Amino acid sequence: MLTHVFIAAVSLALFWMAAFTLWWQMHAWRTPEVLASTRFSSPDGDEHVSFSLLLPARHEQAVLDHTIQRLLESSHTDFEIIVIVGHDDPETTAVAEQAAARDPRVRVIVDRHEKKNKPKAMNTALPHCRGDVVGVFDAEDQVHPELLAHVDHAFRTTGADVVQGGVQLINFHSSWYSLRNCLEYFFWFRSRLHLHAQKGFIPLGGNTVFVRTGVLREAGGWDPDCLAEDCDLGVRLSSVGKKVVVAYDSDMVTREETPGSLMSLLKQRTRWNQGFLQVYRKKDWKQLPTLGQRLLARYTLMTPFMQAFTGLIIPLNVAIALFLDVPVGIAFITFLPAVTALVTFVFEIVGLHDFGKQYGLRVRFAHYLKLIVGGPFYQVLLAGAAVRAVWREQRGRRDWELTTHVGAHLDETAVPRQDVPVTREDVPA
Numbered sequence: 276m277l278t279h280v281f282i283a284a285v286s287l288a289l290f291w292m293a294a295f296t297l298w299w300q301m302h303a304w305r306t307p308e309v310l311a312s313t314r315f316s317s318p319d320g321d322e323h324v325s326f327s328l329l330l331p332a333r334h335e336q337a338v339l340d341h342t343i344q345r346l347l348e349s350s351h352t353d354f355e356i357i358v359i360v361g362h363d364d365p366e367t368t369a370v371a372e373q374a375a376a377r378d379p380r381v382r383v384i385v386d387r388h389e390k391k392n393k394p395k396a397m398n399t400a401l402p403h404c405r406g407d408v409v410g411v412f413d414a415e416d417q418v419h420p421e422l423l424a425h426v427d428h429a430f431r432t433t434g435a436d437v438v439q440g441g442v443q444l445i446n447f448h449s450s451w452y453s454l455r456n457c458l459e460y461f462f463w464f465r466s467r468l469h470l471h472a473q474k475g476f477i478p479l480g481g482n483t484v485f486v487r488t489g490v491l492r493e494a495g496g497w498d499p500d501c502l503a504e505d506c507d508l509g510v511r512l513s514s515v516g517k518k519v520v521v522a523y524d525s526d527m528v529t530r531e532e533t534p535g536s537l538m539s540l541l542k543q544r545t546r547w548n549q550g551f552l553q554v555y556r557k558k559d560w561k562q563l564p565t566l567g568q569r570l571l572a573r574y575t576l577m578t579p580f581m582q583a584f585t586g587l588i589i590p591l592n593v594a595i596a597l598f599l600d601v602p603v604g605i606a607f608i609t610f611l612p613a614v615t616a617l618v619t620f621v622f623e624i625v626g627l628h629d630f631g632k633q634y635g636l637r638v639r640f641a642h643y644l645k646l647i648v649g650g651p652f653y654q655v656l657l658a659g660a661a662v663r664a665v666w667r668e669q670r671g672r673r674d675w676e677l678t679t680h681v682g683a684h685l686d687e688t689a690v691p692r693q694d695v696p697v698t699r700e701d702v703p704a
Contacts, residue, residue, distance in 0.1 A: 322353055328410045
């Protein structure tokens, strides 16, 4: 009897977790009005905000110059680009200095920390920022030339302290897991982050995020020891009541690529999960004023681990219902999480169609098949990353495992060809 009660309790908990997650994921598509409100409003041509654009780059000589050139093509006229390079990375430094020699809007700052990571690099550059707003991009980003004009307008018309723009992985065709990886970004930036901004609690994205310079300095910059410095900054700013505005427009998104291998994806997810766990344990979120915000924060920061658990336990629940001798009522309850999983699959199929339509990408039947078949395997990978994150945190291993990039999201003519792809290697932090 106790076993049956336990099975029913776990099944109901999984059902409600999955239902809440799906509902939040569908936030932007609930009504046409909500969908329209998630986009940038059209700029009016005025410029009132100046930008300092931070570009941390480590072993990124293959893609850095392309990103700098794209940023220099911005239609906004009042900005500077600050490229942050390591003192032990002469190849990337040479590319950055060549760009600075060509255009005075580009400056190079050298990070001399013995142990390097992204937040330390950005903190090194923060005192040198001259703009009203600090923006963050990654060295492999494809940035739209009209983005800064839209962000300027968003700051002026909303009174925001932070503007989070959209980021989209684009090379969905590269592998079975890249398909799901691209969809995750699509749902997160297209929909879920807008809900977080509305609720007053938001884990910020790692790039295409813009923060008023005074607000950022008052907050002390980025946590140099956190593996999810973007999430941490968002939580800290949310906790003290700063206003965050999220805007997504498929034309304005910053385009990136998925990790180039399963091991690289595993390391990336491990780092994110471990960073979320660190932010959770720091307890800044407990300063949020309402119980609803604190519950949302707790749930969000623990979501990677609950997702992994859910993905592994649902097949077990189905097996219990099919093969164990349990009462009919209990068997019915154990199927509930599978029902939400099925509804989620349908939503993902519709989302993949919308993704392809918005970005002008041809989605074939084989892609839909990969999406469905790859689902269980992707859950296993997420579970492995969650377990690895807990193990690393318990062992005190907080070295910064950076993601390998090969320029899969760029046009072949956009990046100089290399005999061997140049990648970002793991760097101790």
